[in-house]
Amino acid sequence: MTRYRLVIEYDGAGFAGWQRQDNGPSVQATLEEAVRRFCGEAATLHAAGRTDAGVHALGQVAHLDLTKETDVDTLRDAVNFHAKPAPVAVLSAERVGDDFHARFSATRRRYLYRIVNRRAPLVLDRGRAWFVPVPLDAAAMDAGARQLIGRHDFTSFRASDCQAKSAIKTLDVLTVERDGTEIRVAAEARSFLYNQVRIMVGTLRLVGEGKWRPDDMARALAARDRGAAGPTAPPYGLYFLGADY
Amino acid sequence: MTRYRLVIEYDGAGFAGWQRQDNGPSVQATLEEAVRRFCGEAATLHAAGRTDAGVHALGQVAHLDLTKETDVDTLRDAVNFHAKPAPVAVLSAERVGDDFHARFSATRRRYLYRIVNRRAPLVLDRGRAWFVPVPLDAAAMDAGARQLIGRHDFTSFRASDCQAKSAIKTLDVLTVERDGTEIRVAAEARSFLYNQVRIMVGTLRLVGEGKWRPDDMARALAARDRGAAGPTAPPYGLYFLGADY
Numbered sequence: 001m002t003r004y005r006l007v008i009e010y011d012g013a014g015f016a017g018w019q020r021q022d023n024g025p026s027v028q029a030t031l032e033e034a035v036r037r038f039c040g041e042a043a044t045l046h047a048a049g050r051t052d053a054g055v056h057a058l059g060q061v062a063h064l065d066l067t068k069e070t071d072v073d074t075l076r077d078a079v080n081f082h083a084k085p086a087p088v089a090v091l092s093a094e095r096v097g098d099d100f101h102a103r104f105s106a107t108r109r110r111y112l113y114r115i116v117n118r119r120a121p122l123v124l125d126r127g128r129a130w131f132v133p134v135p136l137d138a139a140a141m142d143a144g145a146r147q148l149i150g151r152h153d154f155t156s157f158r159a160s161d162c163q164a165k166s167a168i169k170t171l172d173v174l175t176v177e178r179d180g181t182e183i184r185v186a187a188e189a190r191s192f193l194y195n196q197v198r199i200m201v202g203t204l205r206l207v208g209e210g211k212w213r214p215d216d217m218a219r220a221l222a223a224r225d226r227g228a229a230g231p232t233a234p235p236y237g238l239y240f241l242g243a244d245y
Numbered sequence: 246m247t248r249y250r251l252v253i254e255y256d257g258a259g260f261a262g263w264q265r266q267d268n269g270p271s272v273q274a275t276l277e278e279a280v281r282r283f284c285g286e287a288a289t290l291h292a293a294g295r296t297d298a299g300v301h302a303l304g305q306v307a308h309l310d311l312t313k314e315t316d317v318d319t320l321r322d323a324v325n326f327h328a329k330p331a332p333v334a335v336l337s338a339e340r341v342g343d344d345f346h347a348r349f350s351a352t353r354r355r356y357l358y359r360i361v362n363r364r365a366p367l368v369l370d371r372g373r374a375w376f377v378p379v380p381l382d383a384a385a386m387d388a389g390a391r392q393l394i395g396r397h398d399f400t401s402f403r404a405s406d407c408q409a410k411s412a413i414k415t416l417d418v419l420t421v422e423r424d425g426t427e428i429r430v431a432a433e434a435r436s437f438l439y440n441q442v443r444i445m446v447g448t449l450r451l452v453g454e455g456k457w458r459p460d461d462m463a464r465a466l467a468a469r470d471r472g473a474a475g476p477t478a479p480p481y482g483l484y485f486l487g488a489d490y
Contacts, residue, residue, distance in 0.1 A: 009368045056369060073364070080366055089365040119318070120334040121325055123254045124301060124373070 001065045004075060005096040006031075006045075007242075008060040011087035012235060013127050017053040018060070024053070027060075027088055034082035038075070041066055048106045048243035052195070054235030056128070058112075059091070059242035063102040100245070108172065108244040109192065113185040113201045114237050117178075129182070130201075130237035136208030138178035143214035144207035145174040145185070148200060148221060155224040157200050158193035159232070167193060167224075176204060183208075195232055203230030246310045249320060250341045251276075251290075252487075253305040256332035257480060258372050262298040263305070269298070272305075272333055279327035283320070286311055293351045293488035297440070299480030301373070303357075304336070304487035308347040345490070353417065353489040354437065358430040358446045359482050362423075374427070375446075375482035381453030383423035388459035389452035390419040390430070393445060393466060399438055400469040402448070404477070407439035412469075414438060421449060428453075440477055448475030 008027070016024030020032075028045050035043050043064040051057060066075075072093040079090045099105075114129040115136070116122055122131045148157070148171055155167040173188035185204065187197045203220060206212040212230075220228045253272070261269030265277075273290050280288050288309040296302060311320075317338040324335045344350075359374035360381070361367055367376045393402070396415040403412055418433035430449065432442045448465060451457040457475075465473045 009365070011368050011371075058369070077364060080364075084366070087368050087371065089368045091363070091365045118336070119322060119325075120254070120336045121329070123256050123332050123334045124303070126256075126332065128369070 001067060001098075002069055003063055003065050003096050003098055003100060004072065004093050005100060005102065006062045006064070006076075006079075006093050007091045008057060008062060009089050009091055010057050010060065012051065012054040012056040012238075014087040015053065017055070018047050018050045025086065027051075027057075030083055030086045030088055031062075031079060031090070034079045035064065035066075037082040038078040039066065039068060039070065041068070046102045048102045049109055049240045051238075051240050052235050055238045055240065056236070057240040060240050061102045061106070061243045063096065063100060102243070105245050106190070106243040108188055108190055110241040110243070111187045111192075111197050112239045112241050113187070113197060113233065114239070115183040115185070115201075115205075116181055117183050118181040127236050130234055132205065132208075134209055136183060136205065137210065138176050138183050138208065140210070140214055141183070141185075141204045141208040142176040144204055144212070144217040145176050145200075147215060147217040148174050152221055153224055154193055154196060154221070156220050156226055156229040157196050157203070158226065159195035159199070160226050162194035164193055169193060169196070174200065198233045198235065198238060199226075199229055201233040201237070205233065206230045246312060246343070247314055248308055248310050248341050248343055248345060249317065249338050250345060250347065251307050251309070251321075251324075251338050252336045253302060253307060254334050254336055255302050255305065257296065257299040257301040257483075259332040260298065262300070263292050263295045270331065272296075272302075275328055275331045275333055276307075276324060276335070279324045280309065280311075282327040283323040284311065284313060284315065286313070291347045293347045294354055294485045296483075296485050297480050300483045300485065301481070302485040305485050306347045306351070306488045308341065308345060347488070350490050351435070351488040353433055353435055355486040355488070356432045356437075356442050357484045357486050358432070358442060358478065359484070360428040360430070360446075360450075361426055362428050363426040372481050375479055377450065379454055381428060381450065382455065383421050383428050383453065385455070385459055386428070386430075386449045386453040387421040389449055389457070389462040390421050390445075392460060392462040393419050397466055398469055399441060399466070401465050401471060401474040402441050402444045403438035403471065404440035404444070405471050409438055412438060414441070419445065443478045443480065443483060444471075444474055444476075446478040446482070450478065451475045
C-alpha cells in the first residue's frame with residue numbers, strides 16, 4: 001500500500017458537500033469513482049475538511065491508499081480526466097508516509113469567507129460570495145471578531161445538530177478586512193465546530209450593520225447558547241483554503 | 246434632456262457581446278429594455294468598449310440621455326431590478342454634462358487578460374480565464390510585450406474583418422505578470438483595433454511556450470500581416486476594466 005496526499009479545488013455549487021451521501025453527488029464519491037476508473041481500486045478518500053453543500057475549496061487536502069505504485073503526476077492527471085465534467089480538480093498529488101492522515105494529522109485549517117458589500121447585485125461573483133447590500137463597517141466587524149479569538153466554549157457558534165462531544169475550541173485567527181466593495185473574513189483553527197465559521201460570519205454581519213456593538217460578540221460567546229448568536233451565513237461565500245500539518 | 250454615465254459589470258458568457266444584434270441577447274439591448282421598463286423612455290446606450298461575445302466587463306462605461314430627471318441611485322437600482330436575471334449590473338450612475346460621450350471622450354481604455362497556467366483543469370475560474378496547461382515563461386512574455394508598446398501600425402494584430410480605417414494605434418501599456426499559477430496581461434491604450442488584445446495575448450503565448458523569442462513580436466509587428474502573428478486568444482479570459490476621460 002502507498003499513501004498519496006491530494007490537494008483539491010472544487011466549486012461547492014456542484015456538490016451536496018464533501019462527504020459521500022444519498023441526497024446528491026459528493027466530492028468524495030466523485031473522486032473515488034475517478035480513482036476506480038483510473039486503476040480499478042476502491043480507495044477511500046479522507047479529507048481535512050468535510051465541507052457542507054455549497055462550500056467551495058481552493059486547497060482541500062485528502063489522502064488515499066493504493067495497492068499499486070503510480071506516478072504522482074499520472075495520478076493527478078488521470079483522476080482529473082475521469083472526474084470530468086464535475087467541477088472538481090486535483091491540483092497536486094504526492095507520496096506521503098503511512099503516518100500521514102489528512103483529517104487527524106492536520107494542525108490547522110484555514111478558511112476564507114467572502115462578502116461583497118455594494119448596492120448592485122452580484123454578476124461575476126454570483127454564487128461565489130455573500131451579497132450584502134446594506135453598508136457594513138468592516139473595522140467594527142474586525143473589533144468584534146477579536147472577541148472570539150482564543151480557547152473558548154463555542155456552543156453559541158455551532159449548529160444545533162453539531163455532534164462534536166466538546167464545544168471547546170481554540171480559534172487562532174479571525175480577522176475582517178475590506179478591499180473596495182469586498183469584505184474578507186479569515187478564520188484559522190486546529191478544528192472548527194459544525195457551521196462555526198458561517199455562524200461567526202452571520203453574527204459579525206450584525207456588528208457590521210451596527211445592530212450589535214463589537215463587544216456583543218463576547219456576550220454571545222459567554223451565553224453558550226446558539227440562540228444568543230446571529231444567523232448562519234450562506235455556504236457559497238465560504239472557501240476551504242488549506243490545511244497545515 | 247439629462248445625460249447619465251453608468252459603470253457596468255457583466256459576465257460575457259451571458260451575452261452575444263455589448264452591441265445590439267440579431268444573433269442573441271446583447272448587454273446594450275438588455276440595459277436599454279431595463280431603462281424602458283423603468284421610465285418608459287427608449288434611450289440609446291453608448292459604451293466606451295463595444296466588447297465581443299464572451300468578453301467580461303468589470304467597469305464598462307456607458308452614457309444615455311433621459312427626458313425626465315431621475316435620482317441617480319434610483320436609476321441604478323431600477324435598471325438592476327428590471328435587468329434581472331441577466332448577468333449584468335449597473336455599479337454606479339451619475340449625472341454628466343452634454344459634452345461627455347462614453348465612446349468618443351475616452352482617453353484610455355484598460356483591459357485585463359487572465360491566463361491560468363497549471364496542469365489541473367479550471368474549476369472556480371472556468372469560463373473566467375484561459376486554461377493553458379503547458380508551462381509558460383511570463384518573464385519572456387513580458388519582454389515580448391514590450392516590443393509592441395508605442396505608436397505602430399498594428400495590422401498584424403487586428404482581425405482580418407476589422408473595419409477601422411487606420412491600423413495605427415498607440416499602445417501605452419502591455420505587461421505580463423505571474424502570480425502563482427495565474428498570468429495577467431494588462432493592456433491600455435486610447436483605443437484598440439478589433440480583437441487586438443486577444444491577438445496580442447494569443448501571440449504572447451507562443452513566446453511563453455518558447456516557440457517564439459521575445460523579439461519575434463517586433464518581427465510580427467513589422468510584417469503588417471495578420472498571418473505573421475499568432476492565434477486569437479479566447480474571449481472568456483478578457484475583462485474590460487475601465488475607461489479614463
